[in-house]
Amino acid sequence: MPAQSSIPNNKLPITKKIAMFWSLTKPSQSGLLLATGLAGYMSARCPVFNISTILGLSISLFLSIAGSTLLNMWWDRDIDAKMGRTQKRVTSKGLVSDKEVLMVGVFISVIGIGWALAIDWLYGIVVFAGWFFDVVVYSMWLKRRTCWSIVWGGISGAMPILAGRVLGLGSIDWIGLMLALGVLLWIPTHTLTFSMKFQKDYADAGVPTFPSTYGLDVTRFTIAFSSVLAAAAMVAAGVGIGMDWGFLRLLGVLSAGLLMLAAAMTFKPTERVNFGLFKYASVYMLAAMILVVLEVI
Amino acid sequence: MKLSSLDRTLLLLTVLLASYQVSAGIDGFGTLPIIAYTIAFGVILVAALLIFILGMEVLDSPIVVIVSTIIPLSLSAGLVWQHLASYRILYLVFAIIGFLVVTVTRSIQMQNKLPVIVIAITHGIAGMTIFLLPILIAIQGQVKPLYSLVGVGGALIGVGGLLLSFLKTGKPILSRETILKLFPILLLLTTAFFVAGFKFG
Numbered sequence: 001m002p003a004q005s006s007i008p009n010n011k012l013p014i015t016k017k018i019a020m021f022w023s024l025t026k027p028s029q030s031g032l033l034l035a036t037g038l039a040g041y042m043s044a045r046c047p048v049f050n051i052s053t054i055l056g057l058s059i060s061l062f063l064s065i066a067g068s069t070l071l072n073m074w075w076d077r078d079i080d081a082k083m084g085r086t087q088k089r090v091t092s093k094g095l096v097s098d099k100e101v102l103m104v105g106v107f108i109s110v111i112g113i114g115w116a117l118a119i120d121w122l123y124g125i126v127v128f129a130g131w132f133f134d135v136v137v138y139s140m141w142l143k144r145r146t147c148w149s150i151v152w153g154g155i156s157g158a159m160p161i162l163a164g165r166v167l168g169l170g171s172i173d174w175i176g177l178m179l180a181l182g183v184l185l186w187i188p189t190h191t192l193t194f195s196m197k198f199q200k201d202y203a204d205a206g207v208p209t210f211p212s213t214y215g216l217d218v219t220r221f222t223i224a225f226s227s228v229l230a231a232a233a234m235v236a237a238g239v240g241i242g243m244d245w246g247f248l249r250l251l252g253v254l255s256a257g258l259l260m261l262a263a264a265m266t267f268k269p270t271e272r273v274n275f276g277l278f279k280y281a282s283v284y285m286l287a288a289m290i291l292v293v294l295e296v297i
Numbered sequence: 298m299k300l301s302s303l304d305r306t307l308l309l310l311t312v313l314l315a316s317y318q319v320s321a322g323i324d325g326f327g328t329l330p331i332i333a334y335t336i337a338f339g340v341i342l343v344a345a346l347l348i349f350i351l352g353m354e355v356l357d358s359p360i361v362v363i364v365s366t367i368i369p370l371s372l373s374a375g376l377v378w379q380h381l382a383s384y385r386i387l388y389l390v391f392a393i394i395g396f397l398v399v400t401v402t403r404s405i406q407m408q409n410k411l412p413v414i415v416i417a418i419t420h421g422i423a424g425m426t427i428f429l430l431p432i433l434i435a436i437q438g439q440v441k442p443l444y445s446l447v448g449v450g451g452a453l454i455g456v457g458g459l460l461l462s463f464l465k466t467g468k469p470i471l472s473r474e475t476i477l478k479l480f481p482i483l484l485l486l487t488t489a490f491f492v493a494g495f496k497f498g
Contacts, residue, residue, distance in 0.1 A: 246320035249331075253319055253339035257346065272351060279350045 012095075020090040021104055024073050025066035032286070037061045037160035039289035040179055042296045043241050044168025056119045057167055061160055063112025064127050068134040068156075070105030074098060075139045083201035085194075109135075116163070123167040130159025147195075147208045154187040175240040178233050182288070185230035189281040192223045193274060220269050224262035227281055231255035234288045247291045258284050298353045298477050307481035308349040314488045315342035322495050326379065329389075333375030334495075340367050341488055353477045359403065362416065362465065365458060366399045369423035369451075372491075376430050376447070380439065388426075395419040420458055427451030431494060444498025450490030457483045 012020075041057055073080070073091050077098060080086035090096050113131060117124030134156035142149035158180035165176035195202055195209035196219055202209045210219040238251050261277040300308075318338045323331050344364065347355050355361070370392045377388040399419055402412040431447035434440050460476045460483075463469050469476065 244320075246324060249335050250316055250320040253335065253342055256339065257343035260343070272354075276347065276351045280346065283346065283350070 017096070020096055021070070021101075024090060024096075024101065025069050030062060030065045030069060032282075033065050033157060033160045034058060034062050035286070035289055036179075036183055037164035039292045040161035040164025040166075040176065041168040042164075043175065043179065043237075043292045044165050045241075045296055046168040053119070053167070056115065057123075057164065060112050060115035060119060061127060061163065063108045064116060064131050065112075065160065067105050067107075067109030067112050068131045070101055071109065071135045072139045074101040074105055075135070076143070077101075079144075079205035079207060082205040083198065085198050085201050120167055120170075122171070123163055126159055126163040126166050126172075130156045130163065133159070144207060147210050147213045150188060150191045150210075151184075153191065154184040157187045158184040175237055178237040178240060179292075182230050182233035182237060183285070185226045185233060186281055186285050188226040189223055189230070189278060192219050193278040195219070196274065216269075220265050220274070223277065224266045227258050227262045227277065230281075231258050231284070234285075238288075238291070241292065241295060243291065243295050247295055251288060251291055254284050254287055298474070300349070300352055304481045305349060307485045308345045311345040311481070311485045311488050312342055312349070314485070314492050315339075315345065318488075318492050318495065322492055326375075329378045329385075330375040333371045333378065337368050337371040337375070338488075338491075340364060340371075341484070345484060348481075353480070356461065356477070356480070361461070363400050363403050365461070366396060366416070366419060368454065369420060369427055369458070370396055372451070373423040373426035373430075376426060380430060380434050391422070395423070416462065420455075420462075424451060424455040424458070428455060431498070435498070441498045444494050446490045446498065447494030450487045450494060453483060453487040453490060457487065 037057060038054070041054075073089065076086075077091045080089055081092040086092060091098070091101055109131060113124060113128050116127040133152050138149050138153040138156060142152055161183050162172070162176050162180040165179060166172055169176070192210050196211050196216060199209065199211050203212055210222060214222075232255075235248070235251055235255055238248055243251070258277075258280060261273065261280055264273045265277050315338045319335055319342065322338075323334045326334070344355075374389055374392040378385050381388070395415075396419075398415050399412075402415050428448050428451040431440070431451070432445045435442050435445040435448075457480065460470060460479070464473060464476055471479075
């Protein structure tokens with residue numbers, strides 16, 4: 001049963017309400033996904049400083065991502081209330097009504113995907129695919145049934161970078177797929193680390209995870225293996241983009257750091273190494289995106 | 298020991314400088330120096346990043362001694378390959394064997410002083426090469442005077458290595474807190490002198 005706020009939610013000031021909905025969009029995660037979309041767009045070496053296209057891409061993609069995140073929050077509000085990590089969310093605490101979250105989520109999803117389709121139909125389809133995999137396949141269908149749901153969540157997370165490249169290029173090519181694969185393989189580093197750290201939370205909520213299904217050793221190996229493959233995919237994409245040798249060297253060095261941590265995670269696992277890989281993988285992905293952008297600029 | 302904002306800033310600057318050096322600072326060199334410098338600055342980059350993420354406790358890991366050997370060995374191998382043509386192969390063999398012996402003696406439990414002797418010889422030769430070679434060739438006019446900054450970087454990394462080594466042996470020159478406090482600035486200055494020396498020398 002969600003805790004009730006002392007102020008009825010329809011009496012809250014509008015600014016407070018906007019702040020609450022903003023927190024529900026997971027701004028950091030949505031921002032990072034938007035950054036991958038922009039990097040994907042720039043990787044196509046199209047005229048990257050076309051302000052109207054950049055704005056259209058940014059707004060449509062952000063609204064679609066934020067919309068899908070809000071709908072996830074709405075769908076998962078019951079399990080969020082049972083998990084310590086998510087109990088403080090405004091949906092869990094009952095600070096915003098379920099109906100409001102659903103309506104705002106649907107509204108901004110429609111605006112975002114509609115805008116994306118209006119900009120370019122293929123770009124719009126890829127954006128819609130990301131939204132569909134996230135909301136329908138991952139959250140509604142698979143999350144409570146199988147620990148393999150994270151693959152579909154990963155595919156959804158990989159769509160923004162593919163969408164960006166599709167918008168810049170006008171078609172789907174192997175480099176776009178490789179960039180998407182890099183993000184897809186990077187996502188388990190995040191989700192599986194979380195599922196290890198908050199194993200009890202997920203068990204309380206009845207959500208199957210890799211650690212609860214296959215054990216910690218298999219989960220650690222999966223994280224390490226997917227990190228290695230993510231690095232390989234990003235380097236392959238970098239070569240495909242025609243990245244400068246200097247940037248490739250830098251990407252190689254960063255990849256070597258990732259491989260080293262992955263090896264440590266497999267052979268000498270500790271909480272610290274686990275956390276280190278989790279953080280390093282984020283820095284790695286951000287650096288890879290920056291290199292893609294710098295290459296074009 | 299918790300990192301302060303200043304520590305984080307210094308480490309971030311080190312990461313950026315090392316990134317610059319790997320990506321743009323060694324263009325135009327021969328294949329082997331490029332590989333050697335990429336390894337050296339790559340290790341500095343990843344080390345600074347890991348300290349930034351995980352804190353100074355990273356330095357307590359036994360692997361630090363092995364990894365920290367890579368920096369002077371690869372840097373000195375690059376310098377020798379570029380400036381002492383007649384010693385190229387000999388020094389390369391020394392660098393590879395030195396690294397392997399350090400790795401083996403640090404991986405196996407040994408009661409004698411062999412691991413310390415190996416570290417002293419390897420670091421000593423590599424450190425003196427990085428410190429003296431750039432300064433000597435700058436004095437001889439083979440390179441621009443500012444190339445000697447690479448030697449200053451070599452001296453600084455030598456100081457850092459000494460402080461850490463004595464700390465590891467249980468006979469620290471300075472207290473652990475002081476050494477860890479000095480480490481980020483020492484790492485940044487070392488990297489900055491290396492980068493400046495290669496850029497302007």
